[in-house]
Amino acid sequence: MRRTSLCAAAVSAAVLSVVSPVNAAPSPVQSQPDSTQVNRPFERLIVGYKPGTAEASSDSAASDDVRQKGKSLHRRMASGAVVVDLGSKTSNADSTIQAFKADPDVAYVEPDLLMQPLADPNDTDYSRQWDLFEATAGMNVPGAWSSSTGAGVTVAVIDTGYVAHSDLSARIVAGYDFVSDASRARDGGGRDSNPADEGDWMKAGDCGTDANGNPVPAQDQNSSWHGTHVAGTIAASTNNSKGIAGIAYDAKIQPLRVLAQCGGSTSDIADAITWASGGTVSGVPANPTPAKVINMSLGGQSSCSTTYQNAINGAINRGTTVVVAAGNSNMNVANFTPANCSGVITVAATSREGNKAFYSNYGSRIDIAAPGGETRRGTDTPGTITTPENGIYSTLNTGATTPGSETYKPYQGTSMAAPHIAGLAALLVAKKPSITPADVKTLIKNNARPLPGTCSGGCGAGLADATKTVNALTTTPPPSGGALENTTDVAIPDLGTGVSSITSSASGNASSTVKVGVDIVHTYRGDLVIDLIAPDGTAYRLKNSSSSDSTDNVVATYTVNASSEVAAGTWKLRVQDVYSGDTGYINAWNLTLQ
Incomplete structure (x- = not known):
């Protein structure tokens, strides 16, 4: 059944019920662990x-403060x-954390956690890429x-680097x-301009023990070459008579190495997010080719830290879409x-199977x-895929x-799922470079199709559909041209209103005819x-x-018989979404006064 329209009061209530600030407390059902635990x-x-x-x-002031708490300053981050x-590995630094929390000059304190690649490697060319083309x-x-x-x-792959x-x-x-x-770096030093993957192999216990005294990792692990696998899904060369096809095969890959032995630290990853998106990181040369898409197939169990959120906010504000793997623990991603x-x-x-x-x-x-x-492992011959x-x-x-x-x-994991979406985001940005991260997200979600199989617990908008998503992003100029034009995107929220303006400086009065060309991206134009x-405030209904x-979408030209007294001044295109379930934006529109 089609959605039902809501009265104005109900619309306001509906909008307010789903909007919350970044730092709003989570509901009891979605409660998250303290990021220091x-x-x-x-x-x-x-x-x-x-x-x-x-x-x-002041680095010296910070160093003095840290020293007073019995610790030493390692470095300052891009965020400040x-x-x-x-001084040593621990799973609990409660006394030091509490000392910082009690300091009135401190805004926040959190562990510099090591993130892990989110893939489950196995041992197995375009015909094998069912994930790109199979109908199911x-x-x-x-x-x-x-x-x-x-x-x-450019797509930044924040991962193990590139081999x-x-x-x-x-x-x-x-x-x-x-x-x-x-x-942990295995390249003879710390940060440098060479993102080569030096291998992330580990022996059992190389990374200390967990809170229960168990060795981390529990058993020896070979190098994963994880970042290279992720990069191939996004942009492997295509039509070159070898190997596989990348989803955005004319995009560029920018490898950023953050994962090494024992994983990668939050502080390094956050700086990589900042640098990838064109931000400044102390001691690191400016990024000559900032990325418009970031892929992070990594993660760990914790609430979202201030460090991560600040870095992500900065990237999004610079126009970079950030794609993240959900994790491989069959648990609620909220944690x-x-x-x-x-x-x-x-x-x-x-x-x-979907x-x-x-x-x-x-x-x-x-x-x-x-x-x-x-993929599955055999029970009779352990390790066999x-x-x-x-x-x-x-x-x-x-x-x-x-x-x-x-x-x-072949690998399996949400690490492998995320680069599919990063590749799709790159296709959208290439088609329309001015598209915002929010619009990328909306387009991908609004053009998904239902999962052909089952999902217990919530799988978002469904299974991404690249063709439908890219085709929904129209870059066709508004019909008829126009003496005046506005090409700045304006969002039309679900059950909300978007307004775009054009100012006419024409002198005198308009004739009785005004032509309006509109290009609106929306997945249910009804x-x-x-x-x-x-x-003068007069509203002329176009649709x-x-x-x-x-x-x-709506791509059309409308003719309006307007008052002869309203030529000069600000004209507005007002687009209201009066049903729930879909969102979109005003892509461009123009106006011809005749």
Whole structure:
């Protein structure tokens, strides 16, 4: 049944019920753990000082304050917060944390957690990429390529770095190594301009013990070459007679290394987010090719920290879309970061049959689902993958520890789902460079299709559909041209109103005819009521709503018989969404006074 319209009072109530500030307290059902309570070892804290305090601007003042609390200052972050050395790995630094919390100059304090790659590696060319083209649960990518291939867009892959692969080499632009700990970096030092993946292999217990005294990791692990696998899904070279096809195969990949032995620290990852999106990081040269899309297939169990949220807010404000894997614990994503941070696109994983993958996190914070693969291990021969064909096939390396030869293998995980959405975001940005991160998110969600299988707990808007999403992004100029034009995007909220203005400086009066060309992006145009508002306040109805008109978008020219007294001044296009369930935006419109 079609949605029902609401009276004005009900519309206001509905809008207010879903809008909450970034820092609003979560409801009891969605409660999150204190970000200072963790179950994995950490050896540093991130401390943010209040604006105006000496410690916020002076390294010496901050160092003195930290020293008074029995610790040492490690470095200052791009955000202005400082990183504090604890002196050893721990899963509980309560006394030090409480000392900082009690300091009136401190705004926040949180552990500098190590994030982990969110993939489940297995051991298994375009024909293997069911995730791109299969009708049941593929992402319907090939049909989008006639409209966009990602040209002109840089996608930052914040991950383990990049190991050389001939199916990716033409797509790589200069990145950076943000791993600040020389002991984990394996490249002889800390941060540098070489984001080469040096391997993230670990021996059991290399990373300390958890709160229960269990070794981390519990068993030996080989290098994953995780960032290279992610990059292949996004932008592997295509039509080159080898390997696999990337979703946004004309986009560029900017590898940013943050994950090394034992994972990656929050402070390094946050600085990488800032730098990738064109922000400034102390001691790091400016990014010559800022990314319009960031992929983070990483995470850990915690609430969204202030450190992450500040970095993400900065990236989004600079026009960069941030895509994050939901996590592989089959738990509520509300408790996993940075997937639970505001403004990001949080991605769950689906199987080849279209179900939520058995490992994927779920919940109301999921925005969209994408293919992540689902393989199984044999019970008679442990370690044997019984269904490698159901994984996500991408670029990899054979090295167990240090790099070997290039290869391709299937992985599974929300790490594999997220780059599908990052690739789709790159297709959208390439088609319309002015598109905002919020519009990217809305388009992807509004053009999803229902999961062909099942999802218990919440998989967002459904399974992403690349062709429908890209086709919904029209860049066609408003019909008829116009002496006056406005091409600035204006959002039309669900059950809300968007208003765009054009100012006429013409002298004298208009004739009785005004032509209005409109280009509105919306996934259910029957929801919309469109009015032209003249400078004297007179409203001319251009379009009424129609609950049966389910077609996407409004691209049309309207003729208005206007008053002869209203030529000069500000004209407004008012677009109201009077039903629930869909959103969109005014892409462009023009006005001709005749």
